[in-house]
Amino acid sequence: MNPIAILAIAIISEVFGSTMLKKSEGFKKLWASLGVVICMGLAFYCLSLAIRTLPIGTVYAIWAGVGTALTTLIGVIFFKEQFNMKKFIGITLIIGGVIALKLSTSGAH
Numbered sequence: 001m002n003p004i005a006i007l008a009i010a011i012i013s014e015v016f017g018s019t020m021l022k023k024s025e026g027f028k029k030l031w032a033s034l035g036v037v038i039c040m041g042l043a044f045y046c047l048s049l050a051i052r053t054l055p056i057g058t059v060y061a062i063w064a065g066v067g068t069a070l071t072t073l074i075g076v077i078f079f080k081e082q083f084n085m086k087k088f089i090g091i092t093l094i095i096g097g098v099i100a101l102k103l104s105t106s107g108a109h
Contacts, residue, residue, distance in 0.1 A: 003053045010046035011063055013039045015070045022079065058105045065094040 017039030024032035050059050069091045075081040 001049075003050050006046045007050040007054070007059060007062060010043045010050060011066050011070070013043035013046065014063065014067045015074065017043060018067070018071045019074055019078070022075075055105050058101050061101045062098050065098045069094050 017036050020032045020035035020039060023029060024036055027033045027036075047059065047063055050063075072087060072091060076083040076087075
């Protein structure tokens with residue numbers, strides 16, 4: 001499987017796991033708690049596969065950065081958390097950093 005696709009699965013799994021972490025209410029809700037364990041396990045497994053062929057620094061930055069941005073958006077959309085200019089600037093900087101890292105390693109595997 002394509003390492004970029006594996007990284008995308010890692011990101012989606014981590015974001016879903018983080019969302020389930022909120023829903024678990026401190027691991028008091030069984031199904032949400034199981035979702036955390038399964039999704040985070042899948043996320044780290046896929047992350048380990050992605051770093052086999054892609055640079056670890058770039059992979060981790062993309063995984064953490066995109067995951068943070070998506071988790072922030074999920075908080076705003078589904079949990080009605082506040083969205084303000086500081087969050088917008090933060091997400092913009094994260095995305096810019098991810099793009100810069102990807103451009104710095106284009107063609108390097």
